Amino acid sequence: MAGTGTFADRVFRSVLIVLSSTVILIVVSMVAMMVWTSLPTIRMFGLEFLYSGEWQPASNVFGALPFIYGTIVSSLIAILIAVPISLGIAIFLVEQAPKSISSPAAFLVELLAAIPSVVYGLWGIFVLAPFIRNYLGPFFQDYFGWLPLFQGRLTGFGMLTGGIIMAIMVTPIITAVVRDVLEVVPNTQRDAALALGATKWETTLIVLQNASSGIAGAVVLGLGRALGETMAVTMVIGNSPQITASLFEPAYTIASVLAANFGEASDRLYLSALVEMGLVLFLVTFVVNALAKVLVLGVAKGTNAASKA
Amino acid sequence: MGDKISIKNLNFYYGKNQALYDISMKIPEREVMAFVGPSGCGKSTFLRVFNRMNDTIPYARVEGEVKIDGKNIYKTKTDVVALRRKVGMVFQKSNPFPKSIFENVAYGIRINKMHSGKKDLADRVEKALRDAALWDEVSDRLNTSAFGLSGGQQQRLCIARALAVQPEVILMDEPASALDPIATQKIEELVVELKKKYTIVIVTHNMQQAARISDKTAFFMLGKLIEVNPTEKMFTNPDDELTEDYITGRFG
Amino acid sequence: MMDRNTHSRRKLVSGAMTLITAACAIAAIIVLVLILTYIAAKGLTTINYEFLTDTPKPVGEGGGIGNAIMGSALMTLLATAIGLPIGIGAGVYLAEFGENIFGNTVRFLADTLIGVPSIIVGIFIYTLIVLPMGRQSGLAGALSLAIIMIPIVARTTEEMIRLVPQSMREGALALGAPQWRVTWNIVMPAAASGIATGAMLSIARISGETAPLLFTALNSRFYNYFFDQPMASLTVQIYNYATGPFEIEHQMAWAATLILVGLILVINVLVRFLTKKKY
Numbered sequence: 100m101a102g103t104g105t106f107a108d109r110v111f112r113s114v115l116i117v118l119s120s121t122v123i124l125i126v127v128s129m130v131a132m133m134v135w136t137s138l139p140t141i142r143m144f145g146l147e148f149l150y151s152g153e154w155q156p157a158s159n160v161f162g163a164l165p166f167i168y169g170t171i172v173s174s175l176i177a178i179l180i181a182v183p184i185s186l187g188i189a190i191f192l193v194e195q196a197p198k199s200i201s202s203p204a205a206f207l208v209e210l211l212a213a214i215p216s217v218v219y220g221l222w223g224i225f226v227l228a229p230f231i232r233n234y235l236g237p238f239f240q241d242y243f244g245w246l247p248l249f250q251g252r253l254t255g256f257g258m259l260t261g262g263i264i265m266a267i268m269v270t271p272i273i274t275a276v277v278r279d280v281l282e283v284v285p286n287t288q289r290d291a292a293l294a295l296g297a298t299k300w301e302t303t304l305i306v307l308q309n310a311s312s313g314i315a316g317a318v319v320l321g322l323g324r325a326l327g328e329t330m331a332v333t334m335v336i337g338n339s340p341q342i343t344a345s346l347f348e349p350a351y352t353i354a355s356v357l358a359a360n361f362g363e364a365s366d367r368l369y370l371s372a373l374v375e376m377g378l379v380l381f382l383v384t385f386v387v388n389a390l391a392k393v394l395v396l397g398v399a400k401g402t403n404a405a406s407k408a
Numbered sequence: 409m410g411d412k413i414s415i416k417n418l419n420f421y422y423g424k425n426q427a428l429y430d431i432s433m434k435i436p437e438r439e440v441m442a443f444v445g446p447s448g449c450g451k452s453t454f455l456r457v458f459n460r461m462n463d464t465i466p467y468a469r470v471e472g473e474v475k476i477d478g479k480n481i482y483k484t485k486t487d488v489v490a491l492r493r494k495v496g497m498v499f500q501k502s503n504p505f506p507k508s509i510f511e512n513v514a515y516g517i518r519i520n521k522m523h524s525g526k527k528d529l530a531d532r533v534e535k536a537l538r539d540a541a542l543w544d545e546v547s548d549r550l551n552t553s554a555f556g557l558s559g560g561q562q563q564r565l566c567i568a569r570a571l572a573v574q575p576e577v578i579l580m581d582e583p584a585s586a587l588d589p590i591a592t593q594k595i596e597e598l599v600v601e602l603k604k605k606y607t608i609v610i611v612t613h614n615m616q617q618a619a620r621i622s623d624k625t626a627f628f629m630l631g632k633l634i635e636v637n638p639t640e641k642m643f644t645n646p647d648d649e650l651t652e653d654y655i656t657g658r659f660g
Numbered sequence: 661m662m663d664r665n666t667h668s669r670r671k672l673v674s675g676a677m678t679l680i681t682a683a684c685a686i687a688a689i690i691v692l693v694l695i696l697t698y699i700a701a702k703g704l705t706t707i708n709y710e711f712l713t714d715t716p717k718p719v720g721e722g723g724g725i726g727n728a729i730m731g732s733a734l735m736t737l738l739a740t741a742i743g744l745p746i747g748i749g750a751g752v753y754l755a756e757f758g759e760n761i762f763g764n765t766v767r768f769l770a771d772t773l774i775g776v777p778s779i780i781v782g783i784f785i786y787t788l789i790v791l792p793m794g795r796q797s798g799l800a801g802a803l804s805l806a807i808i809m810i811p812i813v814a815r816t817t818e819e820m821i822r823l824v825p826q827s828m829r830e831g832a833l834a835l836g837a838p839q840w841r842v843t844w845n846i847v848m849p850a851a852a853s854g855i856a857t858g859a860m861l862s863i864a865r866i867s868g869e870t871a872p873l874l875f876t877a878l879n880s881r882f883y884n885y886f887f888d889q890p891m892a893s894l895t896v897q898i899y900n901y902a903t904g905p906f907e908i909e910h911q912m913a914w915a916a917t918l919i920l921v922g923l924i925l926v927i928n929v930l931v932r933f934l935t936k937k938k939y
Contacts, residue, residue, distance in 0.1 A: 111840035112757060118749030119758075119766045122814065125807055126769045129776075129784045136787045187684025195678050196685075198466060206932060207689045213928050214695065215868025217895050218917050221902045222695050225910065267691055274688075287503035291566070294459060295516040295573055296493030298674035305515075309506050320775075327777025329871040334902060354871070357779050361786070362875040377783045381776060388775035489671065521666040 130381070137375035139368055148375060154340045156360075161372035163379065165340035169258070169350035170380070173336065174325035176262025176346070181270045181325075182318055188270070189277035194303045205278070212271035220334030223264045228255035228335055231263075236347055251345035254337065259346040261336035265325045273321040276395060280313030281306060316394030323387040327380060329354040353380045412437040412577060412607040413458060418472035420453060420631075422465070427453050431472075431633045433626060440599060440608045442622035442639065444615060446654070449628040451611045455579050458609065459495040460488050476577070493520060496575035500582045502562035504554035504569075509546050512554050512565055513537060516573035532572060540568035541598050560591025567598065578602065580610040584617070596621050615655060619643050627651045696921070703918025706911045712919075716881050716897075719906050725916050727883045731798065731892040735877060736867050738802035738887065743809030743866075744859055750810070751817025751855075756843050758818070767818075770811035781807050782872035790876060798884065798891030801877025805866040812865065816858030820851040857931050864927040868920065870895035894920050 134141075140148060140161055151162025188208060192201040232255030239249040251257075284306045292302040307314065337349020338359055353376045364370040413435040420428035428450045435441045443451040453462065460481065462468045474481050481491055493516070504512050513533045516522075523529040533550075537543040542564040546557070554565055563583055570578060580599070584592040599608060599621050612618050618625050619639060626636040627648070635648045646652045710724055717723030750770070754763055781804050789800040824847050832842040848855070870893075878890040879900065894916055901913035 105838075108839045111843070112753075115749050115753035115757070116762070118746050119753045119762070119814075121746050122750055122766050122770050122773065122811060125810070126773055128788070129780070132784055132787045133780075184684045184687065187681040188688055191678075191681035191685045195681055204685050204689065207692055208685065210925065210928060211688060211692050213864060213868075213924055214921060215870065215895060215924065217868070217870040217898050217902075218695075218699070218921055221898060221913055221917055222698065224902055226694075226698060270688060285503070287499060287501055288505065289464070290461065290497075290499060291503040291505065291569075292515075293464065294461060294492055294497035294499075294579075295519070295569065296489050296491075297516075297519055298489055298670050300674035300677040301519050301670070303677070305505055323775055327775075327779070329777060329779040330899065334899070354777055354779050357783065358871055358874055361783065362878070374783060374787065377780050381780050384775055384777060385772055388772065392771060487667075490667065519670065 130378075133374050133378040133381065137371045137378055139371040140375045141371075143368070148372075149379070152342060156366070156369050156372070159366075159368050161368075163353070163372075163376050165342050166351050166353045166356050166376060167379070168342050169336065169340075170326055170352040170354070173258055173261040173265060173332065173350065173352055174322055174328075176259065177265035177269055177325040177328075178318065178322050180263065180266035181273055181321060184266075185270050185273035185277060185317070185321070186314070188274045189281060190303055190307075192274075193278055193281040194306060195299065208271050208274055210271075211267065212275070216268065216328065216330035217334075219264055219268055219331035223260060223331055223335035227264060228260050231255045231260050231347075235259075247344040248346050251343065251348040253347055254349065256335055256337035256349055257345070257347045258336065258350045261332045261350065261352070262346075264331045264335055265328050268328060268331060269321040269324050272324055273317045276317035276320055277310075277314055280310040280317065280395065283313075284309040312397040313395050316391045316397070319387055319394060320391035323384050323391060326387065327354055327384050329358050333358045353377070410437050411435060412476065413609075414473075414475045415457075416473040416475075418454075418457065418470070418474060420450070420457065420462070420471075421467075421469040423467040427631050428457075429632045433633060433636050435607065435609060436624070437607050438603055438605070439623040440603050440610060440621055442618035442625045443609065443611045443628060444613075444618050444625060444654075445628035445634075447613075448630075450631040451626075451628045452581055454628070455581055455609060455611050458577065458579055459492045459497055460486075461492075461497065463488060493573050494575055495577040495579060496570035496573065497579040498563070498567050498570055498581070498583045500585055502559065502566050502586070504557075504562050504565055507554060508551045509554050509557070509565060510550040513568050513572050516569060520573060522573070536568040536572035537565075539571050539602070540564045541594065541601070542568055558591070560587050560594060563587060563591070563595060564598065567595075571602075575606065577607045577609065580608065582611050582613060585613060592617075615643075627654065629654070696925075699914060699918050699921055702911070702914035703916075706915035707918065711912070711915060715883060719908060723912075725894065725897055725912065725919070727880065728892040728894045728897040728916065729919065730883055730885075731877070731880065732867060732894040734885070734887075735798055735802040735805060735873070735891060735893060736863060738798070739805035739809055739866055740859075740863055742802070743806035743862075744813060746806075747810045747813025747862075748817050748855060748859075750814035752821060752843060752848065754814065754818040755821035756839075756847070767815075770814050773807070773811040774815065777871070778804075778808055778869055779871040779874075782874060782876055785872070785876045793888075796876060796878035796890045798877055798887040798889065801873045801891055801893065802887065804872035804876050805869060808869060808872065809862050809866050812862045813858055816862070817851075817855050820854030820858065821847060823854065824850045853934070857935055860927055860931050864924045868895060868924055870899055874899070 144161060148161060148163055150164055152164040153160045153162040154165060192205050196204065232253050236253040243249050288305055288309055289302050292305045332352055333355035336352060336355055338351050338355060339349035340351045357373055357377055361373055364373050411434040416432050418428060418431040419426060443455060445451050456462045457470065457474055470482055505515060510533055513536050514529055517529060517532050523532055534543060537546065542561060545561060554562065557565060584595045596617060599610065602608060622639045624636060625639045625642045627634045629650060635646060635651045637647065643655060646655065710722060712724060713726040714724030715727045750766060754767055757763065758767060785800050785804045789803060790796055828846055828850060829842055832846045873893050873896050877893060879896050880890045880892040884891050898913050898916045901909040
């Protein structure tokens, strides 16, 4: 029989502490390994690494700007598409639909998040890219071709395709968080609006106002996911390190350059450049996710104050 | 005075559970009607029948007739939004919106486009705040958050918000139950003042409160209306033995 | 007295917004159905016994994904064997003792780790394991997956344990049970189904991961049961087939996807129905 006293308690707790420490160990060593591996390019290029547009691994010239540009623009496209749709879905599920519809519908939307990234990539290559090449692209070029945004070659693989695929992927994530923050808005707020003769939509607007910081958090969280999205984007964005105004031209993101080239990076400096980009991506997603967390937590506090009052 | 609301053979169900049994009564205009009874007796459910707030609960079902100004509000073509403007409500827990004091009161005026301009809007807000006896306390900080007010002030803000859309009936669901005695007294004085213009139905746990502010009192138990009488008679010489037992504190 | 026009316009706007939000939900569900039916239609034509058991062959000679299925299973198994105890242990600590600086740090870093792109985890393991070992390996792949799994399991375990009512702990403590017995014999069994749910969902999640395997486990054309050798996986195989030049490869990509997505959906649906009964 194991001991029942404080000694056994201490052993039990120590085991748990050791297991928990693994998390700290992983993150700390992750940062340490990445910094150490990328030291050669950090020393060689300094901050120039971040704003130089030249990327020629063969001649040891490394500038990350095209990848940073591609990461930011494709993520913004994704967010621009995903946010209104996610808000619509969440509002429908929490505020508008009867429970008998919202519960299965919510599950189906959640399933979108369960589909692996590589599967979205496959679907993107064989369904979405041809659709953009044959239908969406020609449509925009016919009617809005005078805009630089829609000029360029129509291969189907480019910034827009990457953005749309990511939009599909982050929609269920944003939707889930918005649903959560709408659900913590106390019913007394809905009652108050309804009792004043507000319509269903006007009541919804009051609820949204209650949840505004949490919704902002959901958007930021979605942005974080989009910034780090890898496989699907790698498969459809065209993988070409260039900065153009066109949405149809191929581009490159940090995550996709890592996925596509890391395996071949035998040269120490090349490896260092790629890892440094990984480090940049890590730091950016770290900050973005922390911001999202603060915003979402803010809503919980806000409603506590509201219900305490 | 005429009857503002008349209820005939009202039954109310939550799914299979019946919450109100065959209630008939009349609520006169510009008086205060108090609903009293032990917890779970259905008085709050009954209150929410008058502005159809129970519509938001799934599986809730109403049978019978509820007429306001002679019109049955449970007819299918009833405009619930318009009904709720006419029948305002103040809740147990104050529930200001996360907006400024001014915007809280202005909300109902704005959505209904009742104002003819900025000046008119400000006038209406001021009037509502004065009617709710809050103006003097907040006139210098109208643009600050409503959450900065004390509990009693927040509740009077909610009353002002309800008054601003010019209702004819005001429903109050234990409006003072979460407040301290001094704030409670202010709400009670306000209710007595408001009955000059409005028909008021108030649910209360507090027997003394009912005795102090209401003209008529209805006593409920287990979903049934036991007795409705002028308050004075109810508290001195009730018709029903159950009422007497409850008032004298033998149960509840 | 009431402005009729305003009134009917307001109701019109409200009705229109209900329709618009419903349209958003329907659009998302349509996308899901489109993707799933496309996978089913494309994949079903290629799946047969040989495809499920054979190893990849040069283009035109058939071949299958048997070794990829085996590799995915082995790496997921090892990742689960490493990640689950660590994740559950950390989650129990966070829920039962975690209201201190150490607990908050672990919680914060676990959340950070959940948000880290999985390709970064691949880079980390590459520099930590693959470079020193001199080659890619199933072990490196499994460790990557374990790192992805640990924070997810930790946080869901913590949440589930927090749902166990405090009265249950107090009841046991009042009987003179030591803390570790209360946690081990009372709290954890009470939260077991929730923890199992979280574990299953995290297994579904890592079985779909590709990015962290690309340069850690690499790929292999053979059945390989040794963790010190490169190992094939369904997801990397799908990626290679999808980006390959030949039509026959694309067909195999769809068929492999059908297997993968089928498995993941089964886990998700199962979890939903199991939890529905419980709560």
